[in-house]
Amino acid sequence: xxxxxxxxxxxxxxxxxxxxxxxxxxxxxxxxxxxxxxxxxxxxxxxxxxxxxxxxxxxxxxxxxxxxxxxxxxxxxxxxxxxxxxxxxxxxxxxxxxxxxxxxxxxxxxxxxxxxxxxxxxxx
Numbered sequence: 086x087x088x089x090x091x092x093x094x095x096x097x098x099x100x101x102x103x104x105x106x107x108x109x110x111x112x113x114x115x116x117x118x119x120x121x122x123x124x125x126x127x128x129x130x131x132x133x134x135x136x137x138x139x140x141x142x143x144x145x146x147x148x149x150x151x152x153x154x155x156x157x158x159x160x161x162x163x164x165x166x167x168x169x170x171x172x173x174x175x176x177x178x179x180x181x182x183x184x185x186x187x188x189x190x191x192x193x194x195x196x197x198x199x200x201x202x203x204x205x206x207x208x209x
Contacts, residue, residue, distance in 0.1 A: 114126060
């Protein structure tokens with residue numbers, strides 16, 4: 086059940102990997118603790134393995150801060166924002182406004198609306 090996964094050829098820094106079942110139907114011992122098929126109580130064993138790995142005295146991994154931070158998202162593509170807004174205005178907003186104005190101009194108003202506006206001229 087226990088397998089080790091390592092990066093490169095260094096077997097001492099291998100990462101242990103275990104496949105366990107954590108459902109309500111999995112095998113348990115008399116104390117209600119979930120057990121592996123070989124009878125090992127797996128949660129205390131997992132905690133023990135984690136503490137052994139953390140406390141084994143190996144040197145820490147150093148990572149460059151630039152890799153952690155990544156590229157500055159505020160600078161990427163920032164120059165294109167005004168261009169995109171201008172394109173949206175000229176090719177989306179203005180045509181939609183124009184179509185709405187044309188639609189309003191072509192609309193025939195009902196008589197009650199003309200009466201309320203004072204433009205019915207006795208047509209009702």
